[in-house]
Amino acid sequence: MDSPLKPKSLSTNLFFLFLLLSTNFVTLFISSTFYSSSSCSLIPSKITLTTATTSEEAASTPTGSAQTTQHLPPEFLAFTSAQLLPFGFNANFDSDTILPPVGRPCTLFSDELLRYMTYKVNGSCPDDELLAQKLLLKGCEPLPRRRCRSAAQPEYVEPYPLPASLWTTPPDSSVVWTAYTCKSYKCLIERYRTHKGFDDCKDCFDLAGREKSRWTAKRSNDGLDFTIDEVLATKKPRTIRIGLDIGGGVATFAVRMMERNITIVTTSMNLNGPFNNFIASRGIVPLYISISQRLPFFDNTLDIVHSMHVLSNWIPTTLLHFLMFDIYRVLRPGGLFWLDHFFCVGEQLEQVYVPLIESIGFNKLKWVVGRKLDRGPELREMYLSALLEKPLNNSW
Numbered sequence: 001m002d003s004p005l006k007p008k009s010l011s012t013n014l015f016f017l018f019l020l021l022s023t024n025f026v027t028l029f030i031s032s033t034f035y036s037s038s039s040c041s042l043i044p045s046k047i048t049l050t051t052a053t054t055s056e057e058a059a060s061t062p063t064g065s066a067q068t069t070q071h072l073p074p075e076f077l078a079f080t081s082a083q084l085l086p087f088g089f090n091a092n093f094d095s096d097t098i099l100p101p102v103g104r105p106c107t108l109f110s111d112e113l114l115r116y117m118t119y120k121v122n123g124s125c126p127d128d129e130l131l132a133q134k135l136l137l138k139g140c141e142p143l144p145r146r147r148c149r150s151a152a153q154p155e156y157v158e159p160y161p162l163p164a165s166l167w168t169t170p171p172d173s174s175v176v177w178t179a180y181t182c183k184s185y186k187c188l189i190e191r192y193r194t195h196k197g198f199d200d201c202k203d204c205f206d207l208a209g210r211e212k213s214r215w216t217a218k219r220s221n222d223g224l225d226f227t228i229d230e231v232l233a234t235k236k237p238r239t240i241r242i243g244l245d246i247g248g249g250v251a252t253f254a255v256r257m258m259e260r261n262i263t264i265v266t267t268s269m270n271l272n273g274p275f276n277n278f279i280a281s282r283g284i285v286p287l288y289i290s291i292s293q294r295l296p297f298f299d300n301t302l303d304i305v306h307s308m309h310v311l312s313n314w315i316p317t318t319l320l321h322f323l324m325f326d327i328y329r330v331l332r333p334g335g336l337f338w339l340d341h342f343f344c345v346g347e348q349l350e351q352v353y354v355p356l357i358e359s360i361g362f363n364k365l366k367w368v369v370g371r372k373l374d375r376g377p378e379l380r381e382m383y384l385s386a387l388l389e390k391p392l393n394n395s396w
């Protein structure tokens, strides 16, 4: 890419001046059309084609509304401002402009956004994974891009080769540990014995523990544990080839599928553990998106979507409804949705979730309801494991 700091000829400068003026005009137009409530704060005082690192520039941004005098960071404005396409109008875009996207709520969290977007352009990014993830989970997703180098270990050891990488704990030097209570894989492996309190997927990093038998050994658990092979047996051999695991922990599901020549992408957050690094070290593709984000796949494309323990009653019901329809959208006709250990409390299942799930339009291949007793029977928690199929015909 062209260095933005390179000296420019006179004609180039005139061209950029033209760009600046027209870009500002487009920004003004778009801002006042779509962001009328906060239009002024979204108009940059100037489009920074060069590097902008101080927040003084943001402070000089004209802000109209008195109560929200939020000063958006210059790098945020540089990224999100309307960018004119160098070759003008493009029929595919139906526009001559790109508006690089960030989560709509990003600007609501101005303090965190200012910290996140304050860095030296072309320098090292701050080591701020926790801040970034909190912003993202609250709704600033996608996060804005940054023009800096993300934190990394000074010395990185390359991963183990396949297939050894699938079941080997990676070296600690593949992770920046700042954001986590544990500072090593040894600590993560032992934490379910040594650490009190709750952690997501607390025992998952121990590949010699429970992970070893998930989805392969039939457990006597009221029939809630389907095995991968019994699920695959519901379809013609080798027609389940590609898919997605939502909130897949350390991606053991994808590993077991890879052993069957099936390619699964695994979404995961890094909730008090380097889940994404660990998944990648095993040789599986990690996808760092939350449950709020539209699935980045085209309609009618995936053979299977799996999700265990994640889609449950902690998700706001309307969001869950949108999410289920998004799963239906990305599955191809005849594709499978394995809802694995969905949980909720008592009558919620019959009153809220069964009607919600049934309304999407899947065929039920398996449907098992059981009691969730790990936190005590008095909580009246329920599990649902279901194998659902998008209809092969008339799915629309």
Ligand SMILES: *[C@@H]1O[C@H](CO)[C@@H](O)[C@H](O)[C@H]1NC(C)=O
Pocket (backbone or CB within 6 Å): 003, 004, 005, 122, 123
């Ligand atoms: C950007 O950073 C790299 C590495 O530090 C350096 O080699 C390069 O000269 C810098 N470029 C600019 C335009 O500052």
Ligand SMILES: *[C@@H]1O[C@H](CO)[C@@H](O)[C@H](O)[C@H]1NC(C)=O
Pocket (backbone or CB within 6 Å): 259, 260, 261
């Ligand atoms: C996976 O594919 C490889 C290469 O085509 C083949 O040798 C192997 O038998 C396949 N394994 C399974 C479980 O289908």
